[in-house]
Amino acid sequence: MGAYLGYLLAGLGGGAVVASLALGLVLTWRTSRVVNFSHAAMGTYLAFATFEFRDRGDLVLPVAGIPARIHLLPTPTLAASLVFAVILSAAVGAAVFWLVFRPLRRAHPLARVVASLGLYLYFSEITRLRFPTAGATAVTRYPVLPEHTVKVWGTGVSANRLWLAVLVMAATAGLATVFARTRFGLATRAAAGNEKAAVLAGVSPDRVGLVNWMVASVLAGLAVLLIEPIAGLDPATTSLLVVPALAAALAGGLASFWVTTLAGLSIGMVQSLILGWAVRPDTNWIPSWIPVTGLQQAVPLAVVLAALAWRGDPLPTRGAVLEGELPASPEPRRVTLWAAAGTAAGVAGLFTFSAPYRQALIVSLIAVVLSLSIVVITGYVGQISLAQLAFAGVAGFTAVDLAADGLSFLPAVVVAVAVATLVGVAVGVPALRVRGMSLAVATMALAVAIEQLVLGSEALSGGAGGRSVPRPYLLGVDVGISAPGADNFRPAFGLVALAAAVGSAVLVANLRRRPTGLRWLAVRANERAAAAAGIDVARVKLGAFALSSALAGLAGALTAFATTALSTSSFMVVGSLVALAMTYLTGIAGVTGAVLAGLLAQSGLVTVLGRGGTAGGGGDHTFLVSGLALVVMAVVAPEGLTGLVRRGWDRLSARPAGVGGRSAVTSAVATDGEVER
Amino acid sequence: MATPGVGALLSVEELSVRYGGLAALSEVSFTVGEGELVGLIGPNGAGKTTCIDALTGFQASAGGHVRFAGAVIDDLAPHERAGLGFVRTFQSLDLFDDLTVAQNLEVAAGARSARPGLADRFRGRRPADTAEHLEEVIDLVGLGSIARRRPGELSHGERHRVALGRALAARPRLVLLDEPASGLDPAETSALGVLLTALAARGTAVLLVDHDMSLVMGTCERVHVLDHGLLIASGTPAEVRADPGVREAYLGAGGAR
Numbered sequence: 001m002g003a004y005l006g007y008l009l010a011g012l013g014g015g016a017v018v019a020s021l022a023l024g025l026v027l028t029w030r031t032s033r034v035v036n037f038s039h040a041a042m043g044t045y046l047a048f049a050t051f052e053f054r055d056r057g058d059l060v061l062p063v064a065g066i067p068a069r070i071h072l073l074p075t076p077t078l079a080a081s082l083v084f085a086v087i088l089s090a091a092v093g094a095a096v097f098w099l100v101f102r103p104l105r106r107a108h109p110l111a112r113v114v115a116s117l118g119l120y121l122y123f124s125e126i127t128r129l130r131f132p133t134a135g136a137t138a139v140t141r142y143p144v145l146p147e148h149t150v151k152v153w154g155t156g157v158s159a160n161r162l163w164l165a166v167l168v169m170a171a172t173a174g175l176a177t178v179f180a181r182t183r184f185g186l187a188t189r190a191a192a193g194n195e196k197a198a199v200l201a202g203v204s205p206d207r208v209g210l211v212n213w214m215v216a217s218v219l220a221g222l223a224v225l226l227i228e229p230i231a232g233l234d235p236a237t238t239s240l241l242v243v244p245a246l247a248a249a250l251a252g253g254l255a256s257f258w259v260t261t262l263a264g265l266s267i268g269m270v271q272s273l274i275l276g277w278a279v280r281p282d283t284n285w286i287p288s289w290i291p292v293t294g295l296q297q298a299v300p301l302a303v304v305l306a307a308l309a310w311r312g313d314p315l316p317t318r319g320a321v322l323e324g325e326l327p328a329s330p331e332p333r334r335v336t337l338w339a340a341a342g343t344a345a346g347v348a349g350l351f352t353f354s355a356p357y358r359q360a361l362i363v364s365l366i367a368v369v370l371s372l373s374i375v376v377i378t379g380y381v382g383q384i385s386l387a388q389l390a391f392a393g394v395a396g397f398t399a400v401d402l403a404a405d406g407l408s409f410l411p412a413v414v415v416a417v418a419v420a421t422l423v424g425v426a427v428g429v430p431a432l433r434v435r436g437m438s439l440a441v442a443t444m445a446l447a448v449a450i451e452q453l454v455l456g457s458e459a460l461s462g463g464a465g466g467r468s469v470p471r472p473y474l475l476g477v478d479v480g481i482s483a484p485g486a487d488n489f490r491p492a493f494g495l496v497a498l499a500a501a502v503g504s505a506v507l508v509a510n511l512r513r514r515p516t517g518l519r520w521l522a523v524r525a526n527e528r529a530a531a532a533a534g535i536d537v538a539r540v541k542l543g544a545f546a547l548s549s550a551l552a553g554l555a556g557a558l559t560a561f562a563t564t565a566l567s568t569s570s571f572m573v574v575g576s577l578v579a580l581a582m583t584y585l586t587g588i589a590g591v592t593g594a595v596l597a598g599l600l601a602q603s604g605l606v607t608v609l610g611r612g613g614t615a616g617g618g619g620d621h622t623f624l625v626s627g628l629a630l631v632v633m634a635v636v637a638p639e640g641l642t643g644l645v646r647r648g649w650d651r652l653s654a655r656p657a658g659v660g661g662r663s664a665v666t667s668a669v670a671t672d673g674e675v676e677r
Numbered sequence: 678m679a680t681p682g683v684g685a686l687l688s689v690e691e692l693s694v695r696y697g698g699l700a701a702l703s704e705v706s707f708t709v710g711e712g713e714l715v716g717l718i719g720p721n722g723a724g725k726t727t728c729i730d731a732l733t734g735f736q737a738s739a740g741g742h743v744r745f746a747g748a749v750i751d752d753l754a755p756h757e758r759a760g761l762g763f764v765r766t767f768q769s770l771d772l773f774d775d776l777t778v779a780q781n782l783e784v785a786a787g788a789r790s791a792r793p794g795l796a797d798r799f800r801g802r803r804p805a806d807t808a809e810h811l812e813e814v815i816d817l818v819g820l821g822s823i824a825r826r827r828p829g830e831l832s833h834g835e836r837h838r839v840a841l842g843r844a845l846a847a848r849p850r851l852v853l854l855d856e857p858a859s860g861l862d863p864a865e866t867s868a869l870g871v872l873l874t875a876l877a878a879r880g881t882a883v884l885l886v887d888h889d890m891s892l893v894m895g896t897c898e899r900v901h902v903l904d905h906g907l908l909i910a911s912g913t914p915a916e917v918r919a920d921p922g923v924r925e926a927y928l929g930a931g932g933a934r
Binding site: 326328329515518519521522524525526528529530531532533534535536537 | 733735754755756757759760764765766767771772773774775776780783784785787843844847
């Protein structure tokens with residue numbers, strides 16, 4: 001019993017950090033109606049920047065393209081470093097609010113989700129680039145809090161855990177008091193509840209937002225700073241601390257500071273307890289094939305699901321001045337023609353390209369299928385899923401597992417796709433009660449849990465080395481990706497990937513045309529009106545979840561056979577974020593966008609062409625660029641690249657309908673457009 | 678229960694709705710017959726929209742029953758009620774902004790028509806009878822010239838016609854119109870009156886909820902009056918006009934037009 005108490009108390013440290021991050025999430029939600037997925041990633045950058053300041057007296061700027069660092073002080077003290085941390089955190093929080101989320105206040109929830117995912121990628125990547133030693137984890141560097149052992153009921157625990165818990169409780173008490181008692185708290189609540197009314201009442205939503213974002217950012221920075229002596233710092237895992245924090249914030253209904261803090265502390269303590277169970281030989285009843293980190297990651301997922309089930313949808317998005325719309329979804333035209341052209345181009349590429357370009361083309365073709373799965377569920381039906389790559393991973397490892405048992409290529413892929421579809425529908429059923437931001441949160445928690453619990457299981461994924469993939473034969477023909485000898489990235493496999501990509505694109509394009517697609521768009525536009533028009537909204541959503549996860553599964557199975565050894569790293573959560581990001585950038589509400597997203601994918605055709613054929617390099621800035629592009633696009637052009645082009649084209653071709661403000665030049669060009677038409 | 682006119686298509690039996698402790702609707706009973714044109718009026722806050730929401734399944738009722746075409750539909754979801762031919766519009770119109778006008782109608786028509794085969798669905802073909810029906814509705818409501826435009830580009834009156842067209846596209850046996858004349862000019866309102874009369878003559882029952890007294894009194898065969906969640910009067914327009922309780926609750930306050 002004493003041992004368990006020890007684990008529970010030790011978990012207070014992690015729990016306090018989760019709670020502190022969650023408090024920031026509650027603050028930013030109450031201010032800007034945005035679930036800030038980048039919260040922990042921001043905190044990670046802030047902590048690293050503070051360490052750098054302590055070490056060298058340098059301010060490391062989080063902005064790409066300008067001088068990376070400014071020297072401020074020769075030998076900063078600890079106190080100076082803490083002051084620095086607070087000021088920098090506040091500044092970054094203010095900048096993020098002012099530049100990103102303030103302009104997005106009236107945008108569709110998807111635009112806000114996408115912007116926060118973009119910031120997540122951006123801050124993760126800038127941390128990795130600016131602090132090259134960031135990968136070195138678990139180095140105790142700056143114990144700010146005392147670390148002597150304290151006895152609690154006879155059980156020893158490091159004092160810093162208790163200090164963290166006390167500090168986060170103090171912060172909670174402070175926030176709760178400010179929100180309940182002061183004019184500022186009242187103003188925040190007014191601004192969040194009804195922005196228009198708040199404006200009429202003389203409250204400035206901008207000023208309120210600015211202060212709240214600064215406070216939230218300081219909480220995030222200090223949380224990561226203080227957890228470092230306990231858990232070490234690793235940009236990737238620390239950024240994902242946002243998942244348990246989201247769980248805690250949801251448990252508090254994204255409103256109650258006290259419930260949020262208690263939930264955060266509890267999550268940390270339960271996770272610590274699970275670790276305790278797993279490492280103690282006398283209490284080790286957890287089967288060895290279940291990965292411990294996976295079980296720990298299942299805790300936030302359970303909390304998210306329980307919170308959503310208990311509270312229903314806690315994130316109503318009404319009350320904003322005007323809820324923006326999703327990008328328009330044009331009807332696909334000339335599907336057969338485009339399919340034929342795509343097939344011809346693909347075949348030509350596969351048989352004329354040299355190996356690196358062939359590889360890039362195959363990567364792109366698979367990415368097209370994955371992007372199509374996002375177009376269906378998010379672009380057409382408006383449901384934000386961050387678990388697409390988790391579905392792909394389930395299918396990928398299922399396919400490999402079946403193939404290893406002797407099943408041939410085609411049946412293995414079919415069964416794997418079916419399994420992914422079932423998982424997708426299983427996710428879709430609870431998702432029926434949830435929409436918008438809540439769904440994004442739930443699917444992200446799910447993706448992390450699948451990544452750690454299912455894909456992290458050695459029995460399924462073969463651990464760090466991955467699983468070797470048997471050679472695929474289609475109807476007796478060898479369609480393996482590589483051949484013994486020099487001939488790598490064989491066109492035979494490329495043709496399979498091409499068939500999958502073109503087939504999926506034609507399927508989605510044709511379904512998008514009536515009547516299925518009309519129902520999708522009707523549900524996306526207005527669920528209430530869709531139900532009134534006789535549409536079974538639940539059925540439409542489940543159907544879309546099924547199709548979307550099937551496509552993701554197909555992409556996953558192809559990914560599996562496109563390698564000789566498949567490892568979990570192909571299906572990380574970040575990949576889902578990047579895929580959503582890319583698809584959003586190119587145009588999430590259309591097949592064209594999915595095709596472009598595939599071409600632009602990491603290690604895909606465009607990036608490899610850009611590098612002149614050299615496969616994957618160290619200086620790959622895909623995440624940084626796509627993160628930044630995502631934020632910019634979400635703010636200035638939510639309809640994506642294809643939407644921008646189409647809007648431009650429409651403006652050029654529809655001459656008389658132009659709504660003023662056209663220059664002589666565009667008028668002249670418009671005449672040409674007329675002829676083309 | 679007395680069912681005046683033709684056999685009752687919709688029969689509302691002691692329907693109650695509560696918001697917390699507040700009784701928004703208290704044991705309201707009335708009927709609508711096949712092809713009948715019935716009005717439901719009442720001052721602001723009388724419970725008209727609550728009544729519509731409860732009838733169409735968008736609001737849980739606290740008691741009573743709703744019968745449609747002989748069957749109790751209390752447990753049916755909104756889309757299932759629509760599937761039976763009990764279709765509503767919204768005061769806020771709630772059009773599908775991503776779809777063209779024709780597609781707005783088509784999606785409602787498709788929801789009730791026979792399911793297309795897999796091959797048709799894949800090729801994006803629509804059943805022939807649906808196309809015919811859609812053209813009919815488009816002609817009836819007068820959407821021909823704007824069929825390919827999107828709701829966002831239309832005038833207020835046109836948007837109202839699209840909302841009505843979408844409801845009719847679902848082949849209703851009873852269409853429940855929530856303030857279809859709000860914001861319309863007198864000419865548009867009188868055209869709406871003519872259209873509703875024509876609909877009823879073709880066998881589609883109409884339950885009309887509106888503020889415009891001249892529209893309701895001029896087109897409806899029977900009128901029910903709600904006040905504070907209670908049904909305070911029912912009868913022909915003339916009877917309702919003459920009812921002193923109605924005068925006090927509604928006409929007296931709002932001015933008899």
